[in-house]
Amino acid sequence: MLRMAIIETRALAKKFGKIKAVDGIDLDIERGEIFGLLGPNGAGKTTTIGMLCTIVKPTSGSATLAGHDIMKEPSAVRRSVGIVFQDPTLDTTLTGRENLILHAMLYAVPKGLREKRIDEILTLVDLKERADDVTRQYSGGMRRRLELARGLLHRPAVLFLDEPTLGLDPQTRARTWEYIKKMAREEKTTVVLTTHYMEEAEQVCDRVGIIDHGKIIALGSPDALKEKMGGYLVVLRVKNPPLDKIRALPYVKEVKPDGDTIEITLEAAHIHLPELLSIVPGVECVETRVPTLNDVFLKLTGRDIRDEESEDSGGWFTAVAQHQQRGK
Amino acid sequence: MGGGNGKGKGKAPGKRLPVEEITPHNPGARLSLRAELGGVYAVWWREIKVFQREKSRVVSSIISPIMWLFLFGGGVGSSVSMGQTDYQNFIYPGVLCMSVLFGSVFFGLYIVWDKKLDVLKAVLVAPVSRVSIFFGKVLGGCTDVMIQALLLSCFALLFPAVNLWMIPVALCFLFVTSVAMVSMGLAIGSMFESLEGFQVISTFLVFPLFFSSGALYPVSDKLPGWLLGVVRLNPLTYSVDGVRGVLIGQNSFPLLADFGAILFFATLMILLGSWLFSRMK
Numbered sequence: 338m339l340r341m342a343i344i345e346t347r348a349l350a351k352k353f354g355k356i357k358a359v360d361g362i363d364l365d366i367e368r369g370e371i372f373g374l375l376g377p378n379g380a381g382k383t384t385t386i387g388m389l390c391t392i393v394k395p396t397s398g399s400a401t402l403a404g405h406d407i408m409k410e411p412s413a414v415r416r417s418v419g420i421v422f423q424d425p426t427l428d429t430t431l432t433g434r435e436n437l438i439l440h441a442m443l444y445a446v447p448k449g450l451r452e453k454r455i456d457e458i459l460t461l462v463d464l465k466e467r468a469d470d471v472t473r474q475y476s477g478g479m480r481r482r483l484e485l486a487r488g489l490l491h492r493p494a495v496l497f498l499d500e501p502t503l504g505l506d507p508q509t510r511a512r513t514w515e516y517i518k519k520m521a522r523e524e525k526t527t528v529v530l531t532t533h534y535m536e537e538a539e540q541v542c543d544r545v546g547i548i549d550h551g552k553i554i555a556l557g558s559p560d561a562l563k564e565k566m567g568g569y570l571v572v573l574r575v576k577n578p579p580l581d582k583i584r585a586l587p588y589v590k591e592v593k594p595d596g597d598t599i600e601i602t603l604e605a606a607h608i609h610l611p612e613l614l615s616i617v618p619g620v621e622c623v624e625t626r627v628p629t630l631n632d633v634f635l636k637l638t639g640r641d642i643r644d645e646e647s648e649d650s651g652g653w654f655t656a657v658a659q660h661q662q663r664g665k
Numbered sequence: 666m667g668g669g670n671g672k673g674k675g676k677a678p679g680k681r682l683p684v685e686e687i688t689p690h691n692p693g694a695r696l697s698l699r700a701e702l703g704g705v706y707a708v709w710w711r712e713i714k715v716f717q718r719e720k721s722r723v724v725s726s727i728i729s730p731i732m733w734l735f736l737f738g739g740g741v742g743s744s745v746s747m748g749q750t751d752y753q754n755f756i757y758p759g760v761l762c763m764s765v766l767f768g769s770v771f772f773g774l775y776i777v778w779d780k781k782l783d784v785l786k787a788v789l790v791a792p793v794s795r796v797s798i799f800f801g802k803v804l805g806g807c808t809d810v811m812i813q814a815l816l817l818s819c820f821a822l823l824f825p826a827v828n829l830w831m832i833p834v835a836l837c838f839l840f841v842t843s844v845a846m847v848s849m850g851l852a853i854g855s856m857f858e859s860l861e862g863f864q865v866i867s868t869f870l871v872f873p874l875f876f877s878s879g880a881l882y883p884v885s886d887k888l889p890g891w892l893l894g895v896v897r898l899n900p901l902t903y904s905v906d907g908v909r910g911v912l913i914g915q916n917s918f919p920l921l922a923d924f925g926a927i928l929f930f931a932t933l934m935i936l937l938g939s940w941l942f943s944r945m946k
Contacts, residue, residue, distance in 0.1 A: 392790055412697075415792035426787040430715045442707035443791035445700045471718075487787070 349398035358384040360551030373542035381551040382531035403494040419488030423499040429473040444491035478509035498530035535630040574622035704793030708801025730764040754826035758909035759880025772806035773850015795943040806847035842904040845931035848938035855945040884917040900930035
């Protein structure tokens with residue numbers, strides 16, 4: 338059988354006025370993979386997903402999803418995707434089960450299959466016992482899980498998750514990722530997600546695309562991207578290091594002195610670190626670091642993804658508080 | 666709510682998934698009637714579930730008509746009567762129309778709240794056309810309002826001038842009125858972003874419609890000329906006149922003309938409402 342990417346975009350672009358939110362993206366996402374779109378806020382992640390779900394109309398370029406053109410066959414595309422939005426969109430006046438029934442009807446899930454499928458998916462996210470409670474009484478994590486379940490209810494070819502763990506506490510976040518992995522595996526669904534929690538993306542995604550200013554600036558598996566960074570980072574605090582001697586070592590890739598400390602990039606630090614330390618006298622302090630996707634991002638863009646993060650999560654938390662105050 | 670507003674403005678575009686620019690109809694794709702009807706039913710079903718869960722709303726929604734009937738009607742009726750008809754009997758059809766008017770318009774405007782809470786977002790991305798979602802909402806609102814009207818029609822037993830056999834016909838008038846008014850509410854709600862507009866709509870639209878409909882006084886040449894003009898332009902006038910004609914036989918226009926007028930207005934509002942709803946962001 339011919340292997341065809343489940344999502345193909347060609348020079349896909351979206352302008353809001355003069356701002357290029359997405360600036361010509363070429364991307365092939367394979368069937369069954371968990372793909373992460375990473376980048377700071379405003380990088381174009383959400384707009385890209387919006388276009389692929391036919392919610393946002395592209396300014397130019399093209400894309401197909403499960404063989405359907407997003408411009409010409411929006412209904413077919415919509416039937417083929419499940420979406421979990423960044424902001425909660427559950428109907429909090431309805432129970433968990435009722436939310437799923439509503440969704441099943443909107444997506445024309447055949448009546449005979451409906452009940453069985455709802456039970457199945459509720460079991461998958463461990464919400465069967467609470468299914469008949471009004472979702473207003475659910476915790477943040479439970480609401481997210483129900484939204485995941487809802488997104489998968491009609492067996493979409495692709496599940497889009499926009500910042501699925503934003504606003505959840507760290508424990509709930511870890512559990513939510515476990516559910517996402519489990520669901521992707523058991524339902525054999527392609528998952529496309531956006532997040533700016535780099536370390537979480539690293540653990541979940543088969544492949545990631547780093548997006549900045551509307552362009553994909555790096556693409557590959559988290560390991561491959563980190564490898565390009567050139568191995569492990571060792572930071573030594575030492576006075577008058579023998580820089581030339583260090584540079585001469587075959588496994589040292591880069592040496593950056595910075596006042597009292599030097600940053601050394603090593604291949605396979607766990608093997609070579611003892612030897613390195615033996616030739617540098619008077620080391621006061623050693624710190625080793627495995628590069629993260631965040632380092633990759635930092636190197637590619639010159640910015641820390643977190644710089645832009647704090648302000649946004651604050652805004653989101655305020656929004657959540659207001660949601661709860663409104664009570665509906 | 667301020668935070669909700671702030672989120673939309675000022676931030677980089679495309680941060681939240683904006684529900685915008687959905688192609689509402691797509692000539693290339695085959696329209697699946699079954700899926701569309703399923704969508705209408707789904708949206709209606711949701712409204713009924715919400716309605717069932719908020720039973721207190723049903724009770725409170727008939728409090729205001731009851732006050733008009735007994736506190737206002739009883740008071741004015743003690744010194745005023747309309748020909749041979751007692752004043753309370755006279756305003757009963759008008760109060761039925763009033764409850765339909767208020768219930769329907771505010772149900773429609775409620776869409777602003779749905780938008781604000783993102784409840785609608787998940788529905789709007791479903792493979793169902795906006796027009797179907799609109800019709801589901803209209804039917805949901807009408808069901809809601811007709812249940813209230815049915816409860817209020819029990820009070821007819823207290824008013825001897827009312828012909829009880831004609832209540833089903835009156836309900837037909839009220840149903841078409843409700844379709845028109847829910848559609849109008851949805852049309853307005855589609856354009857609003859915040860709930861601040863509610864007071865304005867209530868002051869400048871809903872109350873004027875009610876007071877100039879002849880619900881509380883007969884439409885005759887005795888009215889000052891300017892008021893008569895306003896009354897004749899008001900679509901609710903024909904619904905009040907029709908219901909009053911059917912129930913107590915006091916109508917100023919032919920019943921068929923009344924029904925035609927309100928049907929015409931309903932059609933207009935459905936067209937306007939579904940168009941605005943389809944373009945809603």
